[in-house]
Amino acid sequence: xxxxxDIVNQLHLDVYSGDEFLNRTVASSEISRPGLELTGYFxxxxxxxxxxxxxxxxxxxxxxxxxxxxxxxxxxxxxDTPCFVIARGLSVPEELxxxxxxxxxxxxxxxxxxxxxxGMISNFLESQLAERVSIHGVLVEVYGLGVLIQxxxxxxxxxxxxxxxxxxxxLIADDRVDIYRQDERTVIGxxxxxxxxxxxxxxxxxxxxxxxxxxxxxRNHAHISLVVNLQDWSVDNxxxxxxSGTESIDLAHVxxxxxxxxxxxxxxxxxxIEVAAMNFRAKTMGYDATKKFENNxxxxxxxxxxxxxxxxx
Numbered sequence: 346x347x348x349x350x351d352i353v354n355q356l357h358l359d360v361y362s363g364d365e366f367l368n369r370t371v372a373s374s375e376i377s378r379p380g381l382e383l384t385g386y387f388x389x390x391x392x393x394x395x396x397x398x399x400x401x402x403x404x405x406x407x408x409x410x411x412x413x414x415x416x417x418x419x420x421x422x423x424x425d426t427p428c429f430v431i432a433r434g435l436s437v438p439e440e441l442x443x444x445x446x447x448x449x450x451x452x453x454x455x456x457x458x459x460x461x462x463x464g465m466i467s468n469f470l471e472s473q474l475a476e477r478v479s480i481h482g483v484l485v486e487v488y489g490l491g492v493l494i495q496x497x498x499x500x501x502x503x504x505x506x507x508x509x510x511x512x513x514x515x516l517i518a519d520d521r522v523d524i525y526r527q528d529e530r531t532v533i534g535x536x537x538x539x540x541x542x543x544x545x546x547x548x549x550x551x552x553x554x555x556x557x558x559x560x561x562x563x564r565n566h567a568h569i570s571l572v573v574n575l576q577d578w579s580v581d582n583x584x585x586x587x588x589s590g591t592e593s594i595d596l597a598h599v600x601x602x603x604x605x606x607x608x609x610x611x612x613x614x615x616x617x618i619e620v621a622a623m624n625f626r627a628k629t630m631g632y633d634a635t636k637k638f639e640n641n642x643x644x645x646x647x648x649x650x651x652x653x654x655x656x657x658x
Contacts, residue, residue, distance in 0.1 A: 346370040347473045349428045349451055352395075356455075356465055361431065362442050363451030371395055371427035374470035376463045378402065383409075383417055392423035395466060399432045399459030406438055418444035426450055430466065432459040472533070475525035478597055484517040484534045484567060485509050487622040491534060491567030493522065493601075494618070496575030500608055503544055505575070508615035515564045516554050519544040524569065526597040535566035571625050572601050573618055578609035 350367035353360060360367065377394040383405055398406075406414060421429075422444040429445060431437050434456040445452050455462055482495040483506040494502045503519055510516055518536035527533050536542070542555040542563045555563045572594050593600040602625065606617055627633075 346372050347470055349453075351473070352466060352469060353453060355469060358430070359454045361437055361452040361454040363428075363445060363449070366428075366449045366451045369427050369449070369451065371470065372474070374467055374474050376467050378459075378463070379421060382421060385417065387420055390420075390423075393425050393427070395427050395430060395470075396421065397430045397432060397459065397463050397466070398435070400435065401459075403431070403435045403438075411440065414438055414440040415444070422448040422450055424448055428453055430455065430462065432457060432462045472525070472527065475527070476597075477523045477525050479537070480522050480524060480596070481520070482522050483519050484522045484536075484569065486515040486517060486564055486567050487619060488514075488626065490570040490622050490626060491517065492618060492622055493534065493569050493572045493596075494575065495572060496608075497577075499547075500575045500577065501614065502575060503546055505614045505618065507544060507546060509618065510554060510558055510562050512615060512619070514619075515562055516542070516544065517564050517567045524597050526599055527568075530599065532569050532596045532599040532601060533566050534569045541565075569596060569601055571622065572596070572603040573621060574603060574605045575608050575614065576605050578607035578612075 347370060348367065349369050349371065352358065352371075353367060371394070373391075373394050375391070375394050376397055377391045378397050378399065379390070379402065382390050383402060406417075409417070418438070418441045421441075426448070428451045429441065430453045432455055434454065437452060437454065442452065457465070480493075480495075482493050483502045484491060484493050485506050486492070487509060494505060496502055506516060506519060517534060518540065521537055521540060522534045523537055524532055524534045542553055544552050544554055546552060592603045592605070594603045595601075604621055606614060606621070608614060
Protein backbone atom coordinates (compact mmCIF):
# COMPACT_ATOMS: atom_id res chain seq x y z
CA UNK A 346 0.00 0.00 0.00
CA UNK A 347 1.10 3.56 -0.74
CA UNK A 348 -0.41 6.53 1.07
CA UNK A 349 -1.63 9.47 -0.99
CA UNK A 350 0.47 11.87 1.10
CA ASP A 351 3.62 10.04 -0.09
CA ILE A 352 2.62 10.65 -3.72
CA VAL A 353 1.93 14.31 -2.98
CA ASN A 354 5.26 14.80 -1.20
CA GLN A 355 7.45 12.88 -3.63
CA LEU A 356 5.95 14.35 -6.81
CA HIS A 357 5.46 17.86 -5.35
CA LEU A 358 1.74 18.03 -6.09
CA ASP A 359 -0.78 20.47 -4.60
CA VAL A 360 -3.71 19.45 -2.42
CA TYR A 361 -6.89 21.21 -3.61
CA SER A 362 -9.14 19.75 -0.93
CA GLY A 363 -9.10 16.96 1.64
CA ASP A 364 -5.80 17.53 3.46
CA GLU A 365 -7.15 15.48 6.32
CA PHE A 366 -7.79 12.50 4.00
CA LEU A 367 -4.24 12.05 2.67
CA ASN A 368 -3.74 8.88 4.72
CA ARG A 369 -5.89 7.00 2.20
CA THR A 370 -3.98 4.25 0.41
CA VAL A 371 -3.70 2.85 -3.10
CA ALA A 372 -2.63 -0.70 -4.00
CA SER A 373 -2.60 -0.47 -7.81
CA SER A 374 0.00 1.25 -9.99
CA GLU A 375 -2.48 1.59 -12.85
CA ILE A 376 -4.12 4.95 -13.49
CA SER A 377 -7.74 5.52 -14.53
CA ARG A 378 -8.98 8.34 -16.76
CA PRO A 379 -12.77 8.09 -16.55
CA GLY A 380 -14.26 8.41 -20.01
CA LEU A 381 -17.27 6.15 -20.45
CA GLU A 382 -18.02 6.69 -16.78
CA LEU A 383 -18.76 10.36 -17.49
CA THR A 384 -21.53 9.21 -19.85
CA GLY A 385 -23.04 7.05 -17.11
CA TYR A 386 -21.52 3.65 -17.99
CA PHE A 387 -20.07 2.21 -14.75
CA UNK A 388 -20.10 -1.55 -15.47
CA UNK A 389 -16.29 -1.76 -15.53
CA UNK A 390 -15.34 1.26 -13.45
CA UNK A 391 -11.88 0.69 -11.84
CA UNK A 392 -12.82 2.46 -8.59
CA UNK A 393 -9.71 1.29 -6.73
CA UNK A 394 -7.32 3.27 -8.97
CA UNK A 395 -6.27 6.91 -8.84
CA UNK A 396 -8.64 8.89 -11.06
CA UNK A 397 -6.95 11.47 -13.32
CA UNK A 398 -8.98 14.20 -15.02
CA UNK A 399 -7.39 16.15 -17.87
CA UNK A 400 -8.51 18.62 -20.52
CA UNK A 401 -10.68 16.07 -22.31
CA UNK A 402 -12.58 15.06 -19.18
CA UNK A 403 -12.98 18.55 -17.70
CA UNK A 404 -14.26 20.11 -20.96
CA UNK A 405 -16.81 17.28 -21.26
CA UNK A 406 -17.92 17.82 -17.67
CA UNK A 407 -18.39 21.56 -18.24
CA UNK A 408 -21.11 20.80 -20.80
CA UNK A 409 -23.13 18.75 -18.29
CA UNK A 410 -25.95 20.11 -16.20
CA UNK A 411 -25.60 20.50 -12.44
CA UNK A 412 -27.88 17.49 -11.87
CA UNK A 413 -25.84 15.34 -14.24
CA UNK A 414 -22.57 16.37 -12.58
CA UNK A 415 -23.96 15.57 -9.13
CA UNK A 416 -25.12 12.12 -10.24
CA UNK A 417 -21.87 11.23 -12.07
CA UNK A 418 -19.55 12.43 -9.31
CA UNK A 419 -21.58 10.59 -6.70
CA UNK A 420 -20.88 7.35 -8.59
CA UNK A 421 -17.24 8.23 -9.26
CA UNK A 422 -16.62 8.84 -5.55
CA UNK A 423 -16.57 5.22 -4.42
CA UNK A 424 -15.62 4.56 -0.81
CA ASP A 425 -12.45 2.77 -2.07
CA THR A 426 -11.38 5.45 -4.57
CA PRO A 427 -7.89 6.64 -3.46
CA CYS A 428 -8.01 10.19 -4.82
CA PHE A 429 -8.74 12.44 -7.79
CA VAL A 430 -5.97 14.25 -9.66
CA ILE A 431 -6.71 17.30 -11.80
CA ALA A 432 -4.01 17.96 -14.43
CA ARG A 433 -2.95 21.13 -16.30
CA GLY A 434 -4.12 23.37 -13.43
CA LEU A 435 -7.70 23.06 -14.66
CA SER A 436 -10.62 24.26 -12.54
CA VAL A 437 -12.14 21.69 -10.21
CA PRO A 438 -15.94 21.23 -10.46
CA GLU A 439 -17.75 22.17 -7.24
CA GLU A 440 -19.90 19.04 -7.52
CA LEU A 441 -16.77 16.89 -7.43
CA UNK A 442 -15.51 18.67 -4.31
CA UNK A 443 -18.80 18.06 -2.50
CA UNK A 444 -18.99 14.40 -3.49
CA UNK A 445 -15.32 13.78 -2.65
CA UNK A 446 -15.54 15.46 0.76
CA UNK A 447 -18.59 13.35 1.60
CA UNK A 448 -16.59 10.16 0.91
CA UNK A 449 -13.41 11.62 2.49
CA UNK A 450 -11.47 11.48 -0.80
CA UNK A 451 -8.69 14.05 -1.38
CA UNK A 452 -8.44 16.04 -4.61
CA UNK A 453 -4.94 16.74 -5.94
CA UNK A 454 -4.08 19.40 -8.50
CA UNK A 455 -1.06 19.95 -10.74
CA UNK A 456 -0.05 22.17 -13.66
CA UNK A 457 1.74 19.24 -15.35
CA UNK A 458 0.27 17.86 -18.60
CA UNK A 459 -2.11 14.93 -18.22
CA UNK A 460 -0.01 12.25 -19.95
CA UNK A 461 3.20 13.24 -18.16
CA UNK A 462 1.46 13.44 -14.80
CA UNK A 463 -0.14 10.01 -15.27
CA GLY A 464 3.26 8.55 -16.17
CA MET A 465 4.94 10.11 -13.13
CA ILE A 466 2.30 8.74 -10.74
CA SER A 467 2.31 5.31 -12.36
CA ASN A 468 6.13 5.03 -12.29
CA PHE A 469 6.27 6.09 -8.65
CA LEU A 470 3.59 3.58 -7.68
CA GLU A 471 5.31 0.78 -9.61
CA SER A 472 8.57 1.41 -7.78
CA GLN A 473 6.87 1.53 -4.37
CA LEU A 474 4.54 -1.44 -4.90
CA ALA A 475 7.09 -3.73 -6.56
CA GLU A 476 8.03 -6.87 -4.64
CA ARG A 477 11.40 -6.47 -2.88
CA VAL A 478 14.02 -9.21 -2.58
CA SER A 479 17.04 -8.89 -0.29
CA ILE A 480 20.43 -10.12 -1.51
CA HIS A 481 23.92 -10.07 -0.02
CA GLY A 482 26.46 -7.69 -1.51
CA VAL A 483 27.69 -4.11 -1.88
CA LEU A 484 26.06 -1.84 -4.46
CA VAL A 485 28.06 1.15 -5.72
CA GLU A 486 27.68 3.54 -8.63
CA VAL A 487 30.85 3.53 -10.74
CA TYR A 488 31.00 5.98 -13.65
CA GLY A 489 27.20 6.13 -13.70
CA LEU A 490 26.77 2.33 -13.68
CA GLY A 491 25.25 0.40 -10.80
CA VAL A 492 27.82 -2.28 -9.92
CA LEU A 493 26.84 -5.03 -7.46
CA ILE A 494 29.87 -6.54 -5.71
CA GLN A 495 29.30 -10.07 -4.43
CA UNK A 496 31.48 -12.83 -2.99
CA UNK A 497 31.99 -15.01 0.05
CA UNK A 498 31.99 -13.51 3.53
CA UNK A 499 35.27 -11.82 4.47
CA UNK A 500 36.63 -11.57 0.92
CA UNK A 501 36.68 -7.76 1.07
CA UNK A 502 33.47 -6.51 -0.53
CA UNK A 503 32.95 -3.62 1.90
CA UNK A 504 36.64 -2.66 1.83
CA UNK A 505 36.54 -2.59 -1.97
CA UNK A 506 33.38 -0.50 -1.85
CA UNK A 507 35.07 1.91 0.58
CA UNK A 508 38.06 2.27 -1.75
CA UNK A 509 35.71 3.06 -4.65
CA UNK A 510 34.02 5.75 -2.54
CA UNK A 511 37.43 7.30 -1.79
CA UNK A 512 38.02 7.37 -5.54
CA UNK A 513 34.90 9.52 -6.00
CA UNK A 514 32.23 6.91 -6.70
CA UNK A 515 28.98 6.56 -4.75
CA LEU A 516 27.55 4.05 -2.29
CA ILE A 517 24.00 2.78 -2.63
CA ALA A 518 23.95 -0.13 -0.17
CA ASP A 519 26.37 -2.18 1.91
CA ASP A 520 25.96 -5.78 3.09
CA ARG A 521 22.24 -6.07 2.23
CA VAL A 522 20.71 -4.79 -0.99
CA ASP A 523 16.97 -4.65 -1.60
CA ILE A 524 16.21 -5.19 -5.28
CA TYR A 525 13.03 -5.01 -7.36
CA ARG A 526 12.20 -5.29 -11.05
CA GLN A 527 11.25 -1.99 -12.65
CA ASP A 528 10.47 -3.61 -16.02
CA GLU A 529 11.48 -6.67 -18.05
CA ARG A 530 15.03 -5.37 -18.57
CA THR A 531 15.70 -3.21 -15.51
CA VAL A 532 16.38 -4.16 -11.90
CA ILE A 533 16.78 -1.48 -9.24
CA GLY A 534 18.81 -1.80 -6.05
CA UNK A 535 18.51 0.26 -2.88
CA UNK A 536 19.48 0.11 0.78
CA UNK A 537 17.09 -0.94 3.54
CA UNK A 538 16.06 2.10 5.58
CA UNK A 539 17.95 0.87 8.64
CA UNK A 540 21.23 0.60 6.67
CA UNK A 541 20.91 3.70 4.48
CA UNK A 542 24.33 5.41 3.94
CA UNK A 543 26.01 3.04 6.44
CA UNK A 544 28.90 0.60 5.97
CA UNK A 545 30.45 -2.04 8.21
CA UNK A 546 34.25 -2.23 8.08
CA UNK A 547 35.81 -5.09 10.04
CA UNK A 548 38.05 -3.74 12.79
CA UNK A 549 36.51 -0.26 12.59
CA UNK A 550 32.77 -0.91 12.95
CA UNK A 551 29.85 1.01 11.47
CA UNK A 552 30.67 4.19 9.55
CA UNK A 553 28.32 6.82 8.12
CA UNK A 554 29.50 7.40 4.56
CA UNK A 555 27.41 10.53 4.07
CA UNK A 556 28.78 12.09 7.26
CA UNK A 557 32.40 11.24 6.45
CA UNK A 558 32.52 11.82 2.68
CA UNK A 559 29.58 14.15 2.01
CA UNK A 560 26.25 13.94 0.21
CA UNK A 561 27.95 13.40 -3.17
CA UNK A 562 29.28 10.02 -1.95
CA UNK A 563 25.86 8.36 -1.64
CA ARG A 564 22.77 7.61 -3.70
CA ASN A 565 19.40 6.20 -2.66
CA HIS A 566 19.02 3.75 -5.55
CA ALA A 567 20.60 2.66 -8.82
CA HIS A 568 19.93 0.54 -11.88
CA ILE A 569 22.09 -2.60 -11.49
CA SER A 570 24.00 -2.87 -14.78
CA LEU A 571 26.84 -5.23 -13.80
CA VAL A 572 27.54 -7.87 -11.16
CA VAL A 573 31.15 -8.40 -10.04
CA ASN A 574 31.82 -11.65 -8.20
CA LEU A 575 34.98 -11.61 -6.07
CA GLN A 576 36.62 -15.03 -5.78
CA ASP A 577 39.80 -16.21 -4.06
CA TRP A 578 42.55 -16.88 -6.59
CA SER A 579 43.54 -20.52 -6.93
CA VAL A 580 45.50 -22.48 -9.53
CA ASP A 581 42.57 -24.89 -9.64
CA ASN A 582 40.11 -22.18 -10.74
CA UNK A 583 39.78 -21.05 -14.34
CA UNK A 584 39.22 -17.37 -14.98
CA UNK A 585 38.30 -15.59 -18.22
CA UNK A 586 41.46 -13.96 -19.62
CA UNK A 587 40.12 -12.57 -22.89
CA UNK A 588 36.72 -11.30 -21.76
CA SER A 589 34.92 -13.33 -24.40
CA GLY A 590 32.75 -15.21 -21.92
CA THR A 591 29.12 -14.12 -21.61
CA GLU A 592 27.96 -14.91 -18.08
CA SER A 593 24.85 -13.53 -16.40
CA ILE A 594 22.97 -13.83 -13.12
CA ASP A 595 19.23 -13.67 -12.49
CA LEU A 596 18.18 -10.77 -10.25
CA ALA A 597 14.43 -10.40 -9.65
CA HIS A 598 13.85 -12.38 -12.88
CA VAL A 599 16.06 -10.01 -14.88
CA UNK A 600 19.32 -11.33 -16.43
CA UNK A 601 22.26 -9.08 -15.46
CA UNK A 602 25.80 -9.42 -16.92
CA UNK A 603 28.30 -10.92 -14.48
CA UNK A 604 32.08 -11.11 -14.34
CA UNK A 605 34.32 -12.92 -11.86
CA UNK A 606 37.46 -11.21 -10.55
CA UNK A 607 40.13 -13.28 -8.75
CA UNK A 608 41.32 -11.80 -5.47
CA UNK A 609 44.90 -12.21 -4.28
CA UNK A 610 47.61 -10.22 -2.50
CA UNK A 611 48.82 -7.26 -4.53
CA UNK A 612 45.74 -6.92 -6.75
CA UNK A 613 43.97 -3.55 -6.56
CA UNK A 614 40.40 -4.82 -6.85
CA UNK A 615 38.83 -1.34 -6.74
CA UNK A 616 40.86 -0.20 -9.77
CA UNK A 617 40.01 -3.43 -11.61
CA ILE A 618 36.29 -2.81 -10.97
CA GLU A 619 36.69 0.73 -12.34
CA VAL A 620 38.24 -0.67 -15.51
CA ALA A 621 35.55 -3.37 -15.72
CA ALA A 622 32.83 -0.70 -15.55
CA MET A 623 34.52 1.39 -18.26
CA ASN A 624 34.99 -1.69 -20.44
CA PHE A 625 31.35 -2.68 -19.96
CA ARG A 626 30.21 0.80 -20.99
CA ALA A 627 32.47 0.64 -24.06
CA LYS A 628 30.88 -2.69 -25.07
CA THR A 629 27.37 -1.26 -24.74
CA MET A 630 28.48 1.55 -27.07
CA GLY A 631 29.68 -0.95 -29.67
CA TYR A 632 33.43 -1.18 -28.95
CA ASP A 633 34.74 -4.61 -27.94
CA ALA A 634 38.48 -4.93 -27.22
CA THR A 635 38.25 -8.75 -27.33
CA LYS A 636 36.91 -8.67 -30.88
CA LYS A 637 39.68 -6.24 -31.85
CA PHE A 638 42.27 -8.65 -30.47
CA GLU A 639 40.67 -11.57 -32.32
CA ASN A 640 40.66 -9.57 -35.56
CA ASN A 641 44.31 -8.62 -35.06
CA UNK A 642 45.18 -12.26 -34.40
CA UNK A 643 43.30 -13.44 -37.49
CA UNK A 644 45.08 -10.80 -39.59
CA UNK A 645 48.47 -11.85 -38.20
CA UNK A 646 47.77 -15.51 -38.98
CA UNK A 647 46.74 -14.59 -42.52
CA UNK A 648 49.91 -12.53 -43.02
CA UNK A 649 52.11 -15.37 -41.71
CA UNK A 650 50.36 -17.81 -44.02
CA UNK A 651 51.10 -15.56 -47.01
CA UNK A 652 54.76 -15.28 -45.93
CA UNK A 653 55.03 -19.07 -45.65
CA UNK A 654 53.63 -19.48 -49.15
CA UNK A 655 56.21 -17.00 -50.51
CA UNK A 656 59.03 -18.91 -48.79
CA UNK A 657 57.75 -22.24 -50.22
CA UNK A 658 58.05 -20.82 -53.71
